[in-house]
Amino acid sequence: MTTLKQTPLNAAHRAMGAKMVDFGGWDMPVNYGSQIDEHHQVRNDCGMFDVCHMRVVDAKGDGVRAFLRYLLANNADKLATPGRALYSAMLCPEGGVIDDLIIYFMSEQWFRIVVNAGTADKDIAWMKQQAAQHAPQLSITSRDDLAMVAVQGPNARAKVWQVLPQTRKATEGLINFQAADCGEYFVARTGYTGEDGFEVMLPKEKVETFWYELNKAGVKPIGLGARDTLRLEAGMNLYGQDMDESISPLEAGMAWTVDLNSERDFIGKAALLANPPTRKLVGLVLLDRGVLRGHQKVVTAQGEGEITSGSFSPTLEKSIALARVPSGVQVGDTVQVAIRDKMLAAQVVKYPFARNGKGLLNV
Numbered sequence: 001m002t003t004l005k006q007t008p009l010n011a012a013h014r015a016m017g018a019k020m021v022d023f024g025g026w027d028m029p030v031n032y033g034s035q036i037d038e039h040h041q042v043r044n045d046c047g048m049f050d051v052c053h054m055r056v057v058d059a060k061g062d063g064v065r066a067f068l069r070y071l072l073a074n075n076a077d078k079l080a081t082p083g084r085a086l087y088s089a090m091l092c093p094e095g096g097v098i099d100d101l102i103i104y105f106m107s108e109q110w111f112r113i114v115v116n117a118g119t120a121d122k123d124i125a126w127m128k129q130q131a132a133q134h135a136p137q138l139s140i141t142s143r144d145d146l147a148m149v150a151v152q153g154p155n156a157r158a159k160v161w162q163v164l165p166q167t168r169k170a171t172e173g174l175i176n177f178q179a180a181d182c183g184e185y186f187v188a189r190t191g192y193t194g195e196d197g198f199e200v201m202l203p204k205e206k207v208e209t210f211w212y213e214l215n216k217a218g219v220k221p222i223g224l225g226a227r228d229t230l231r232l233e234a235g236m237n238l239y240g241q242d243m244d245e246s247i248s249p250l251e252a253g254m255a256w257t258v259d260l261n262s263e264r265d266f267i268g269k270a271a272l273l274a275n276p277p278t279r280k281l282v283g284l285v286l287l288d289r290g291v292l293r294g295h296q297k298v299v300t301a302q303g304e305g306e307i308t309s310g311s312f313s314p315t316l317e318k319s320i321a322l323a324r325v326p327s328g329v330q331v332g333d334t335v336q337v338a339i340r341d342k343m344l345a346a347q348v349v350k351y352p353f354a355r356n357g358k359g360l361l362n363v
Contacts, residue, residue: 007052008147008204012211016221023224024118024240026053031223038226039314042193043357046153047222048214049192055120056146056201057113057127061138064111068103070266071130073249075259079105085177085190088257089249090123091268095275096245097252099123100237102190104179112179112186114148114199116239130267146186147207149200151219152230154357156197160187163213164200171198192227194234194355229311232320235283235352241294242281242308242322248272251324253281253351279305282329283351284321285361286337288344292321297338298346302326307337315354316361322351 004027013020018029029050031038041047059068068076074088084105090098099119104112115123124142131138151160161168164187170180171187176196179188186201202210215221228238235253237243243252250258250272260272284307286292292310305325313320321337329335331350336343349361 005053007050008207009050009052009211012208013050013221016215018221018223021224023053026117028053029221029223031225032221035223035225035229036314038220038222039229041220042153042195042222042226042230043315043354044154046151046156046159046197046219047226048211048219049150049152049222049227050211051150051199052147052204052207053117054148055115055117055124056143056148057115057124058141058143059111059113059127059131059138060109060141061135062109063135064138065105065108067131067135067138068111069264070134071127072103073258073266073268075262075264076103076105076111077262079103081178082106083174083178083180085179085188087177089243089254090126091249091266091272092245093267093271094245095248095268095271097239097243097247097249097254098126098245100239100243100254104188106181118240145204146201147204149202149207149210149214150191150193150197151200151214152191152193152195152197152222154196156195156219157189159214159217159219160198160200162217163210192234192236193230194236194352195230195357229314232309232311232322233313233315233352233354235322237322238309247324248275248277250277251279251281253322278327279324280327280329281308281322281324282331283349283353284310284323284335284337284346285316285349285353286319286321286344286346287334290319290339290342290344292319292337292339292346298323298325299336299338299343300325300329300333302328305329305335313353316359320353321346
């Protein structure tokens, strides 16, 4: 039997009564009681998430920007101000998504990259392989000494300042998708919930104290269950469900992150240009009674598709999903979803479904 990996907050989760599950080989909290209450807690106040399983990677050296310009589908040249962040896919030569990640521009010698837990080892090996070929002067370092906590919700920033007052001056002026290096604490105004908040990177040995201090300040811990419904309502992809190495970012709702207009070449560009998308990612809201789930078949007038992520939406009190369907399907269309032995009606909508505490649909 394989032993599950643990984050430095494992004991804290258990002390707080978390229900623990195997999440991609990690022992992680799915909830601490009511998943629905945790969801509303983040939309209406704030909550904290253990994201220590995600990996922080520092790319440093001369020519790091030029290397990232080639490595990523989004264009690192968009990052002009120190601290600015960019969401991008890293593609394989065939055009599939190796991972989706965030890069932070700190200086011309230093970009910080945050990659997904399940793909971290693969991602870092790929980055190092590409650097060896194209930029051998660079160092690609996995920052295993760092932990990461996301504090999300309308009151999240105020709570972080309460616990880490020394970071307030450097972080008060941050706009969305911008970070500040505050010595031991690296604070980014980013997240995976559709709410405001910070993601805080800090030394591993300090993370448990930080977690308990946040809790003492009134920030409740939030499990993976609510994290999934929050990100789905916000229309944010989950790697391994909504895209993977077999899926083009152009068919995964990520076309806005792929810069095909500039002259630069990047890994996967030729494959994307040679294979125009025939499918796209859309939002669905179930019109009948039932729950939309991943892998359910979607029948449209243009052909079949499949749900990639689906769940009950606590904010909308409806069942919602992301689905990959033929390109001809339009917002407003009614489609059929195979749920058990029934075909149930769903409406195609433009996602996100909810942001900043509010539902965005009139269905």
